[in-house]
Amino acid sequence: MAVRLIPYLVMNGNAKEAIQFYESALEAQIVAQMSFGDMPENPEFPLPPEAKSLLSHALLKVGEAELMFSDTFPGQPHQAGNQVTICISTDDPGTSKRFFEALEHNGQVQMPLQETFFSPAYGSVIDQFGVTFQIFTEAGKQK
Helix, strand or coil, X not given: CCCCCCCXXXXXXXXXXXXXXXXXXXXXXXXXXXXXXXXXXXXXXXXCHHHCCCEEEEEEEECCEEEEEEECCCXXXXXXXXXXXXXXXXXXXXXXXXXXXXXXXXXXXXEEEECCCCCCCEEEEECCCCCEEEEEECCCCCC
């Protein structure tokens, strides 16, 4: 049995913007996306007009990994911050550097990308959407 962990990011009405950002910053590919308006209607729970363009689900492929997204349904509480931390593991310091620099744009560096005892290039950054990323380069696998 194969088990995968897929981080799921719930955004506050800006999932489309976040997807575009991660598509560029992480060299990701959009695999699928659906808005609340694309879903079958439920007469018991009518969809507010402002929700129709919001994303109910999206899937991005980042290298061999996946990220899932949705917007918070209108009226539901949203909490931005460190409830989800994503570790991006690479075997190439150059790739780690590109990802770190892209994510730090309009974000906040928690730990600069640097050589550590456990990684030739490790750092932590909170991006412009409040998501915390750890960039980890596997030791001994550099190209």
